[in-house]
Amino acid sequence: MAEQGDERRFGEYVVVRRHGYVAELALDRPKAMNAVSTDMARSIAAACAHLGADRDARVTVVTSTHERAFCVGADLKERNSFTDADLMRQRPLARAAYTGVLELPMPTIAAVHGFALGGGFELALSCDLIVADATAVVGLPEVSVGVIPGGGGTQLLPRRVGAARAAELIFTARRLAAAEARELGLVDDLVPEGRDRVEALALAARIAANSPVGLRAAKRALRLGHGLDLRTGLEVEDAAWRSVAFSGDRAEGVAAFNEKRTPQWPGE
Numbered sequence: 001m002a003e004q005g006d007e008r009r010f011g012e013y014v015v016v017r018r019h020g021y022v023a024e025l026a027l028d029r030p031k032a033m034n035a036v037s038t039d040m041a042r043s044i045a046a047a048c049a050h051l052g053a054d055r056d057a058r059v060t061v062v063t064s065t066h067e068r069a070f071c072v073g074a075d076l077k078e079r080n081s082f083t084d085a086d087l088m089r090q091r092p093l094a095r096a097a098y099t100g101v102l103e104l105p106m107p108t109i110a111a112v113h114g115f116a117l118g119g120g121f122e123l124a125l126s127c128d129l130i131v132a133d134a135t136a137v138v139g140l141p142e143v144s145v146g147v148i149p150g151g152g153g154t155q156l157l158p159r160r161v162g163a164a165r166a167a168e169l170i171f172t173a174r175r176l177a178a179a180e181a182r183e184l185g186l187v188d189d190l191v192p193e194g195r196d197r198v199e200a201l202a203l204a205a206r207i208a209a210n211s212p213v214g215l216r217a218a219k220r221a222l223r224l225g226h227g228l229d230l231r232t233g234l235e236v237e238d239a240a241w242r243s244v245a246f247s248g249d250r251a252e253g254v255a256a257f258n259e260k261r262t263p264q265w266p267g268e
Contacts, residue, residue: 011043048100073118098151111200122151
């Protein structure tokens with residue numbers, strides 16, 4: 001297990017910190033409100049590749065170092081100078097950043113305050129859970145600048161709020177304040193101003209107390225089974241169950257329960 005406070009930087013704009021079994025991926029481009037440039041996209045993807053290979057990381061929390069924003073989306077100032085060829089060259093790098101977060105094998109939580117717009121909100125949507133504070137403003141305004149959500153928004157938002165609600169939000173490009181976002185299910189937990197990171201890390205610590213093998217298998221079953229017919233979904237669940245049924249974590253969990261003690265998960 002990494003020591004408390006362990007820190008590693010990926011490029012100029014992303015920092016990964018460790019809080020015991022909880023990893024924190026901090027977006028750290030404050031001068032641009034964490035707008036996702038080509039370099040930042042590359043850094044997010046690299047940080048996710050590192051975390052994906054870290055068997056000791058049981059939960060990842062995505063945070064922001066900017067006081068007034070989680071992430072304002074793509075760096076449109078950078079894109080303003082792009083040729084069509086530049087934009088096409090950037091596309092796989094941008095996709096790798098969003099997919100990197102989406103495909104992290106452990107449970108993920110976004111800690112959102114201030115603006116989470118466009119690609120910024122898509123980074124949050126790529127997480128399993130979103131904790132937002134009272135200052136949060138979220139939305140997918142891409143059609144207002146002539147594109148569409150391209151970091152997973154057209155697929156992830158309807159999975160949260162349904163097809164018609166997602167269509168309304170994407171077609172109107174409107175921004176939602178924290179209370180409405182919580183009411184409509186765009187975020188999961190609404191916390192007081194300034195508490196998003198603290199509460200997300202606390203939630204992550206509660207989750208991380210559970211079996212890492214069980215957590216990753218449960219995430220696979222949830223993700224792979226979503227949208228399938230019930231019979232097929234139950235087969236996905238059965239495959240995930242079989243992957244943990246004979247694990248060291250299962251043996252330890254049963255032993256700890258019977259011995260009335262806290263499990264010491266082997267993580268295998």
